[in-house]
Amino acid sequence: MNDMQPVGAAAPLRVDIAEKTFRSAQGVSVTALRNLSFEVRQGEFVCLLGPSGCGKTTTLRILLGLDRQFSGSFQLPEGGSNRIAAVFQEPTLLPWRTVEENVRLALPKDLRTKNLDALFDTLGLAGMRSLYPAELSLGLARRAALARAFAIEPAVLFLDEPFVSLDGRTAGQLRRLLIDVWSAKPTTALMVTHNLTEALTLADRIIVLAPRPSHVLGVFDIGLPRQHRSPEATDDLLRSFHQKFPGVT
Template identity: 75%
Template sequence: MQPAGVAPLKVDIAEKTFRSAEGVMIDVLRGLSFEVRQGEFACLLGPSGCGKTTTLRILMGLDRDFSGRYQLPEGSSKRIAAVFQEPVLLPWRTVEQNVRLALSPRFRGKDLDSLFEILGLSAMRSFYPSELSLGLARRAALARAFATEPSVLFLDEPFASLDERTADRLRRLLISVWAARPTTVLMVTHNLREALLLADRIIVLTPSPAQVLGVFDLRLSREFRDTQALDDLILDFHKRFPIPV
């Protein structure tokens, strides 16, 4: 249940269009409406090219050319954080320096020991990005996002292009750090198993122009979402949403 007086993330995008190279207007989003409750981990799931990343760009204020409105959640801070497919670390700064640069000047000396420990980065704090594997670089990007204690965190397929073993380890690290530093999360993915492992709710989108096809609630505690449970959840999901996503 949503706590009284706490505003959720509310999205009501009436229309978003692009002009193609040939000058043709293409509908990307039309009538896209959903909410993410305070402290909830929600996934946007839909086919490639349906407008998931465009939605995140609008919510992050990177794209203002749309019709509609949105409301960010009201947390202890009004900060937002984002993790993208590429870690985007400054190559001339160490891991710790990259993380601390995201903090406001008066908080740059804050204790980050527990955050680095949860993400397995304690021994890499003085490493430079060139010394990190892609998996470790993405851990650093997660550390930078959570260090700011944002009121909402946007994730745009942060485990794309990783081998499945590394991606699964990072998914579980993400849940560990989120449990220790809870915030509202909206994650874009086209990986159903990933969404079923991580989310409280999955918001399923139609092909472009994207609308909400439906919502899949996950009531099974994450600690019980083992391989068999995920297989069963996939079957349940496809019974409700028979079209490919």
């Protein structure tokens, strides 16, 4: 049995997945998640951190309604736009549409004529609105995917390792751009990552997941404002994290 229950405007994103199992290619039953429970407060940016294959993406698929075969329940924030946005590992842009057309296709009717100048400017896409996906680097295509997600003014934003496979410099630039756009109008955000430094750079809190069957090992509250997270401060946060979660990388 599964249950998705929208809740009031001030309510958090709440996850309580009792169990999620699937059958492997060999026909073996595999338990991906068991007793996975956590909350994301309204307007908070939280990272789900865990090893590859622990069920992070499976959790997002459940929250997005793409996988309904699980036992348990979850509640999505409701209020304001009531809209959900997602950014995946691949940009998934329509190749026959321009950057601006890809972004505007996601807009609901009440936002069809929305001025997107500030959003494109912040993401460094002002001069690329008329380009097609094939004319973009992977980094620029992922900027366009971020623009599409933020343009709809979502009540909750899900991100599934959106900077994976990028070189360090490009990934760092995109993290800064993500926070710039999100900080202008904070929305409830849950991001999946296996990169601890990335989580320490972006998140208000890190929810640490155990290997499969995944459950919450604990929560790391960062506390330090993002503008003060210098390389030295991040090193201190890394030491504090490893003291609380020895063996987690």
